[in-house]
Amino acid sequence: MPLRVLVIDLQERDAPAEEGAPAEPVRNPRVFVNPQILEPSEEHSIYNEGCLSVPEIYAEVERPAAIRARWQDLDGTVREEAMDGLMATCLQHEMDHLEGVLFIDRLSRLKRTMALKKLEKLRKAA
Numbered sequence: 001m002p003l004r005v006l007v008i009d010l011q012e013r014d015a016p017a018e019e020g021a022p023a024e025p026v027r028n029p030r031v032f033v034n035p036q037i038l039e040p041s042e043e044h045s046i047y048n049e050g051c052l053s054v055p056e057i058y059a060e061v062e063r064p065a066a067i068r069a070r071w072q073d074l075d076g077t078v079r080e081e082a083m084d085g086l087m088a089t090c091l092q093h094e095m096d097h098l099e100g101v102l103f104i105d106r107l108s109r110l111k112r113t114m115a116l117k118k119l120e121k122l123r124k125a126a
């Protein structure tokens with residue numbers, strides 16, 4: 001059976017130990033095997049998304065604001081969780097990758113063309 005696997009680490013920052021000290025990113029990689037999205041909310045939210053696959057390109061992408069996700073963990077245990085905010089957006093973004101879809105594919109034709117032109121320029125300059 002083919003496995004579809006993705007890992008998300010939001011590296012959310014802990015409150016600094018001392019006032020004025022920089023917040024430490026907390027590593028918390030989460031593994032999702034064969035993830036599914038259930039019950040995407042009708043309400044959408046917009047995040048300024050970026051992606052390692054299209055470096056230095058950022059664009060606002062609209063996605064369901066909340067989802068219920070179902071996946072298996074590394075032991076094969078089926079898990080389900082309601083998600084919203086950055087986690088919901090991130091999971092949807094990463095699940096797109098499993099289908100070969102990049103966030104720029106979700107932009108309007110004009111914005112996508114502009115993003116691709118910028119990417120082409122960056123590649124030539126590199």
Ligand SMILES: [Zn+2]
Nearest residue numbers: 050051052053
């Ligand atoms: Zn990505």
